[in-house]
Amino acid sequence: DGGITQSPKYLFRKEGQNVTLSCEQNLNHDAMYWYRQDPGQGLRLIYYSQIVNDFQKGDIAEGYSVSREKKESFPLTVTSAQKNPTAFYLCASSISVGQNYEQYFGPGTRLTVT
């Protein structure tokens, strides 16, 4: 299960607080991604990054922010502006963005906001 890690596995926060989810990879991949998984809705793309210091919004970026200061790391901040933050968050990486490249997923972080 090595290669791409996420921490923590479970995270609890009070409403109105920002929270940052960690994602680290040692696969030397240029591309990294954040997905949100809700029951019955599959994997929805939040943000992705093709290279260090560059990132693009996905389909549901509102209320989230990211940074890509290092190739190995792509942290996701869930801000208080995200209306329904409770979800399972998956990080992934691939050699590059685009066709034909397998995405490797981390184990996920389950965030609960009350």
Place this chain on the structure above:
Amino acid sequence: GENVEQHPSTLSVQEGDSAVIKCTYSDSASNYFPWYKQELGKRPQLIIDIRSNVGEKKDQRIAVTLNKTAKHFSLHITETQPEDSAVYFCAASPTGRRALTFGSGTRLQVQP
């Protein structure tokens, strides 16, 4: 952007039967279609993929077919086993440097 629809959302089969999961996509320029399997409590993992210059691809008990004209592709699992029970996601990759678009998933349950 790309839109991927996946059916059915749940599928229950008897051990040894075949299972078929279907996906449609909207962007005719998409040309890469992977399938991921997510077992309970685990991360999604790629099980098979197909590119638009191929109509069918097989890997042991699993196969994927692609109909570019109709813009749909399907996953076929033969001789199902209890360990095939999982959630399966299809995805499509449009041209250019853009990320995959995933379907909503199919929960497959293989009854022993």
